Amino acid sequence: MARNGKNGGINTRLAHAGNDPRAYHGFVNPPVVHASTVLFPDAGTMAARKQKYTYGTRGTPTTDALAEAMNELEGAAGTIIVPSGLAAVTVPLLAFLSAGDHVLIVDSVYNPTRRFADSMLARLGVEVEYYDPLVGGGIAALMKPSTRVVFTESPGSNTFEMQDVPAITAAAHARGAIVMMDNTWATPLFFRPLEHGVDISIHAATKYPGGHSDVLLGTVSANADCWKRLHDAFITLGACAGPDDVYQVLRGLRTMGVRLQRHQESALAIARWLEGRDEVAQVLHPALPSHPGHAIWKRDFSGASGLFSFVLAGGGTREAHAFLDALRIFGLGYSWGGFESLAVDVSLADRTIAKGDYPGPVIRLQIGLEDVEDLKADIENGLRAAGGR
Ligand SMILES: *Cc1c(COP(=O)(O)O)cnc(C)c1O
Numbered sequence: 001m002a003r004n005g006k007n008g009g010i011n012t013r014l015a016h017a018g019n020d021p022r023a024y025h026g027f028v029n030p031p032v033v034h035a036s037t038v039l040f041p042d043a044g045t046m047a048a049r050k051q052k053y054t055y056g057t058r059g060t061p062t063t064d065a066l067a068e069a070m071n072e073l074e075g076a077a078g079t080i081i082v083p084s085g086l087a088a089v090t091v092p093l094l095a096f097l098s099a100g101d102h103v104l105i106v107d108s109v110y111n112p113t114r115r116f117a118d119s120m121l122a123r124l125g126v127e128v129e130y131y132d133p134l135v136g137g138g139i140a141a142l143m144k145p146s147t148r149v150v151f152t153e154s155p156g157s158n159t160f161e162m163q164d165v166p167a168i169t170a171a172a173h174a175r176g177a178i179v180m181m182d183n184t185w186a187t188p189l190f191f192r193p194l195e196h197g198v199d200i201s202i203h204a205a206t207k208y209p210g211g212h213s214d215v216l217l218g219t220v221s222a223n224a225d226c227w228k229r230l231h232d233a234f235i236t237l238g239a240c241a242g243p244d245d246v247y248q249v250l251r252g253l254r255t256m257g258v259r260l261q262r263h264q265e266s267a268l269a270i271a272r273w274l275e276g277r278d279e280v281a282q283v284l285h286p287a288l289p290s291h292p293g294h295a296i297w298k299r300d301f302s303g304a305s306g307l308f309s310f311v312l313a314g315g316g317t318r319e320a321h322a323f324l325d326a327l328r329i330f331g332l333g334y335s336w337g338g339f340e341s342l343a344v345d346v347s348l349a350d351r352t353i354a355k356g357d358y359p360g361p362v363i364r365l366q367i368g369l370e371d372v373e374d375l376k377a378d379i380e381n382g383l384r385a386a387g388g389r
Pocket residue numbers: 084085086087089110153157182184185203204205206207216217218335
């Protein structure tokens with residue numbers, strides 16, 4: 001369907017992936033199709049469901065446009081579009097796990113993923129086990145005959161541990177398990193999991209693809225082996241997304257390349273600057289040479305997005321709150337990937353393995369599209385307040 005740009009550079013592909021203006025009278029963008037019912041021309045066609053679209057839950061030209069764009073970006077056989085990033089985690093886990101199965105989940109996982117595993121997967125009879133994000137090929141020792149899924153997220157949520165994804169996929173596949181990856185941080189611009197052996201790549205499209213903090217959406221892209229089972233589960237669960245949200249994300253994709261370039265540059269500039277500050281013990285950003293996962297990042301990733309953390313040199317909750325309360329440009333709020341900068345005091349209370357041994361509170365920054373000098377001045381105020389000055 002996509003006529004243009006398949007072989008072009010990333011920004012060319014982002015500009016043209018997933019729609020064919022000639023299919024819609026030349027309009028540049030695909031229509032936003034609001035639909036439940038789709039009409040059939042006659043009873044025979046209806047009985048055989050022998051036409052491209054049959055019902056709103058099963059896809060529309062709008063969802064197809066985004067799915068095709070994601071297929072191109074991820075190198076996937078198929079993509080489902082679901083109503084949130086969290087649904088993009090839960091739907092594939094439900095698709096591939098059954099009672100009696102064992103799932104290995106990285107300990108630095110996005111917290112709501114852990115909550116889903118510990119509550120619903122456990123209740124359904126799935127054995128849930130967490131592993132060290134730095135395990136690499138050592139995951140082989142944790143595999144059981146019943147291990148069906150290895151769930152990865154790299155870098156890890158909030159603490160940015162880099163996982164050796166190729167080593168993990170090789171070990172998992174050797175023992176008959178599939179590998180899922182939450183690839184939200186890198187976006188398909190900076191990491192293409194399926195090319196590194198991952199079977200299912202997950203995105204909170206809420207973040208950079210949406211880009212404006214005004215929409216919730218998730219995408220799940222599968223390789224050829226896993227596509228049918230993923231798609232069947234999606235249809236069975238009825239977890240379809242609304243057309244306006246799907247359209248918003250497709251719209252966001254068009255500018256994601258230039259936005260990410262800016263997020264990347266600004267975040268790195270601020271991370272480097274923070275590394276030189278006395279009030280800061282450590283900066284957790286995989287593109288910094290000082291980061292323990294830097295070699296893996298450099299080997300596998302082609303860029304870094306705008307989210308990282310730093311560790312205050314000493315102090316606790318009081319200092320962390322003083323830092324946050326002094327900020328005027330950074331907002332205090334969850335989520336990330338939008339145009340505006342955000343800060344959060346990170347809780348590692350859910351960790352069982354990757355607790356780190358940080359000398360002070362961990363603060364996560366989402367670096368938005370504002371001017372770097374203004375952001376630095378804001379952070380400087382925060383650091384001064386945290387130091388009681
Ligand atoms: C935000 C996020 C999600 C969930 O996305 P929502 O759209 O907010 O549900 C999943 N994984 C990661 C890594 C995230 O940061």
